[in-house]
Amino acid sequence: MxxxxxxxxxxxxxxxxxxxxxxxxxxxxxxxxxxxxxxxxxxSKDWSHHVETLAHEAGVPVVFLPEVRTAVDSGEGGGVYLLDARGAEEYAAGHIPGAFCVPPEELDVVLPGLALAAMPDAAVVTYCSGMDCDDALTLARALTNRAFTAVSMYSGGFAEWTEYGGEVETGAGPAAVATGAAAAGATGGRP
Amino acid sequence: MSARKVFSGLCCLGLGALFVAASVPKLLEPEAFALAVSRYHVVEGVLVNVAAIALPWVELAAGVAALPFWRGQGGRRLRLAGLLTIGGMLVVFTGAIAMLLAAGETASCGCFSTRADASSSGGWNVVRNVGLLALTAFAAWTEAGPRPEEGGAGRGRMSLRKRFEVPSP
Known part of the structure; x- marks a missing residue:
């Protein structure tokens, strides 16, 4: 044996x-x-400059389509703030339902108008056009620098969302509410 | 044929088919698979694509080699090589998934689908891979076991040499 x-x-x-x-x-x-x-x-493609690698190095968690779908499908963002980091024009042409338009360069103007401003521990997901843009990462880092503790980035962005048949909302949407609220000094908004 | 041999053959069939099936989406969508590889952060940036190109072919070759249809001594050797390769890959994959989970990151494992809507990895992937690893180890151990002519698996049979051996006085 x-x-x-x-x-x-x-x-x-x-x-x-x-x-x-x-x-x-x-x-x-x-x-x-x-x-x-x-x-x-x-x-020889160098993935060290890919937006997900940069997010990993910056300590910004990356979320993917199933998580974003779950958040959107559960209504009112599922307790998650979706922030669209693209410009207002692109946002108006189509965005993920319930998302707010918050271009990184306008963060200081838009943020005070969101209920989010008073909830630094709220779950926030940023996105932009897709994997070729870094605005979502810039926005996520800016929020993290402002002491937001649960900020993550949806790397696939709007391109992936639509490619996989995600529902699209058009028009100014919550952003208008946010901007208007900011002007009025209120903190309304979804969720 | 013993029940052990039959089960081992089924393991070879299942594992072989599984790895062939796993290689197909990666071969068809190399770019998407490269992205899946990069999400593990275990391969250096410049080596991600090389790994993404080679890995599906290794899975395909190992899966085909592990199938129980190969006959003879050469077939057995090929199957054993396939099973060992599958075992090696499972160890690496399981370690990579466990590291990802330990770091608190969520990403689709890229095991059987490169689609963006594939569900994220979880503890289930680790448990599944450990189970597959156990089946691989069992099949490899059985394949490498004694051959019938050595009096191991072919119980009750006697090798030709032994049968006609004249006992020395």
């Missing part, structure tokens, strides 16, 4: 070089096919 076990283990160990060879051969085949395949991936 002991001899049988040794033999079994010995065979397993002896198969390791074959497994390594299989891995190497498959990797080389994959890289070769990718090189000739139309639309193959560039080998």
């Amino acid at each position: 002991g001899r049988g076990r040794t033999t079994t283990l010995g065979r397993l160990v002896a198969a390791i070089p074959s497994a390594v060879l299989l891995t190497l051969a498959a990797s080389v085949a994959g890289l070769a096919v990718n090189a000739v395949r139309p639309g193959g991936l560039a080998w």
Whole structure:
């Protein structure tokens, strides 16, 4: 029995070089096919400048489509403040339902008009056009610097939201309320 | 054929098919898979794409190699190599998911889907992978076990050499 076990283990160990060879051969085949395949991936893309990597380095949590869907589907943002970091024009053309228009450069103007201003521990999710923009990250960092403790970024942004059939709200929406409220010195808004 | 051998064959079939199936969306959507790889933060930025290109092919090759249809000595060796590769990948994947969860981050594991609406990883992914790892270990151990001619798995049979061996006086 002991001899049988040794033999079994010995065979397993002896198969390791074959497994390594299989891995190497498959990797080389994959890289070769990718090189000739139309639309193959560039080998050398540096992901260290990707918005999600930057968010990770900045300590800003990233959330994804299922979480944003859950928040929107549960109504009134599901207790989550969605902040659209795009400009007012893009926002008016279409945004995630319940989101407020808060471009990072207008944060100091818009924020006092939101109920959010008095709730630094409220859950906030920022987004912008998609993965090629960094406005959502800029906004998230600005909020974090203002002592907001639960700020995260939806990296897929509006592009991903619409690509996966998300409902779109048009018009000035809550932003107008927020801006109006700011002017009146109130703190209304959703949720 | 013993029940152990039958179960091992089923494990090889299931694991092989699973890894072949897992490789398909990654081969079709390499860019989306590269994004999934980058979310683990375990591969350096410049190596993300290389890993995203190679990994689905390794999964495909290991899955095909692990299938129970290969016959003979060579087939057995190939299957064992496939199972060991699957085991190695499962260890790496499980570790990466566990690290992600420990860091409090949520992201889709990218295991079977590269879609943005795939559900995020959770403790379930770790438990599932540990289960798959146990099945892989069982199948590999059985595959590497004694061959019938060695008097192990083929109980009651005697190798030709032994059968015709003339006992020395």
